[in-house]
Amino acid sequence: MLQDVLTSIRTTAVLWILTAALYPLLIFGIGQLAFPAQANGSLIVNDQGAVIGSTLIGQAFTSEDYFLSRPSAINYSIGEDAAPTGLSGATNLAPSNPDLIALVEERVEILQAAATEPTADLVYSSGSGLDPHISPASALAQVARIAAVRNISTDELQTLIAAHTEGRFLGIFGEPAVNTVTLNVALDALGNA
Structure with a gap:
């Protein structure tokens, strides 16, 4: 049971980093490089x-x-x-x-x-x-x-x-x-x- 809880916490942390930090930064960077006027x-x-x-x-x-x-x-x-x-x-x-x-x-x-x-x-x-x-x-x-x-x-x-x-x-x-x-x-x- 403890192993399942730790796996859930790790999965949540990894998904949070991917979806709440890395993905927005990637999209922001692409917007600033490819479409700066529209992105701003x-x-x-x-x-x-x-x-x-x-x-x-x-x-x-x-x-x-x-x-x-x-x-x-x-x-x-x-x-x-x-x-x-x-x-x-x-x-x-x-x-x-x-x-x-x-x-x-x-x-x-x-x-x-x-x-x-x-x-x-x-x-x-x-x-x-x-x-x-x-x-x-x-x-x-x-x-x-x-x-x-x-x-x-x-x-x-x-x-x-x-x-x-x-x-x-x-x-x-x-x-x-x-x-x-x-x-x-x-x-x-x-x-x-």
Whole structure:
């Protein structure tokens, strides 16, 4: 019996070292060597070297001279002290819920007041509440507003949207999408802000 207990303890220790220490270190090393940008959060750094965002997490763009991103049910995970909270999630409201209907109607009114055609991406939040992507149609719906505010030609903005449109994953999964974070960074890089 004592031999079985010692064998169990040794097996547990060896498996713990393999799965809790060596395997994570191996994966970390491979990530740092093969995919350093992705392994470190796909961060976006400005010219001064400061981190201004991530290509994986949306941001709330409220200024009229930026492309609006999807609404976030959790306000893009920003706490009361403006620090990231690390939370994600959807509203969990049913389509027939009066609160969701009121929220959608409010978003539609805001978009119409900004002379932007309401689209599903600009009215409904994503499942995670952190999605930085909108459809190309949602980006194009905002071109006239941004062109007027920034004094940029609509053709230039449409070219910028096309350059930041990501295709389907592996060519077959999902729909084409525009990352609003990288699009707005590129918009600022035009120097017309």
